Amino acid sequence: MSLSPRLAWLTGLVATLSLAAVVHILVVLTIPQNTSHSAYADVANFGPDRQFNLLPDVQPGAEPLPALDPAMKHAACRFTLDEGPVLFTASIPVPFWSIGLFNEAGEAVYSLNNRTSGSDILSMLLLTPEQLSIIRENPPEDLDELIVLEIPATNGFALLRAFVPHAHQSREVDTALSTAFCGSLS
Known part of the structure; x- marks a missing residue:
């Protein structure tokens, strides 16, 4: 048939x-x-680990990292918690700033901005659960002034973003992002 x-x-x-x-x-x-690449690997192209590195301004078709806002300035800091906790501090004189923490796969694990933190100054400590146990035994004097965040992942990067309300403030925002701290607690 x-x-x-x-x-x-x-x-x-x-x-x-x-x-x-x-x-x-x-x-x-x-x-x-x-x-063959990831955002975590791409961040290494902008400077050394454990320090904020200013990213180039966002230009259409030539973004330093995917999905960045052209109205913002950006700085990135790659870290590994195997080297100890990471302290993030910054004072950014703009109406809005935010920091996003991403794991090695590029997935957002935490986000904070000046409005939700209740302060214009960023003071955050990132550590593993094991490192938190050690810190609790001998806490630093200013621990109560820090946002303490424990994450299980040991490798990742922070992306600090600051809104630039006027072009004449661009240099001031660049300076604030360049002087932001990403490093060891001590």
């Missing part, structure tokens, strides 16, 4: 679309394993 030409054509179309769907799904699922 043979299929009518119309039914044969329809069967071939369904088989082709099914195969295309399977191939598409396999390609999408293997993209993370085949990607």
Whole structure:
């Protein structure tokens, strides 16, 4: 018994679309394993670890990192908690600033801004649960003034962002971001 030409054509179309769907799904699922770079790796191109490095201004088609806001100035700091806790401090004289913490996979693990922190000054300590236990035994004098954040991941990066309300403040914001601190507690 043979299929009518119309039914044969329809069967071939369904088989082709099914195969295309399977191939598409396999390609999408293997993209993370085949990607040779990440935001964590890209941040290393802007300067040494454990210090904020000013990123170039965002230009259309030439963003230093994906999804940056062109109305903001940005500084990034790569860190590993294997070297000890990381202290972040900054004083940025603008109406809005924020800091985002990202793990090695580039996933946001924490975000804070001047409005939610209740202060124009950033003072945050990042550590692992084990490091927090050690700090509790002999806390620094200003521990109660810090936002203390424990995360299980040991590698990541911080992205400090500051809104530039007027072009004439650009240099002042650059200076504030360049002098922000990302380093050891002591």
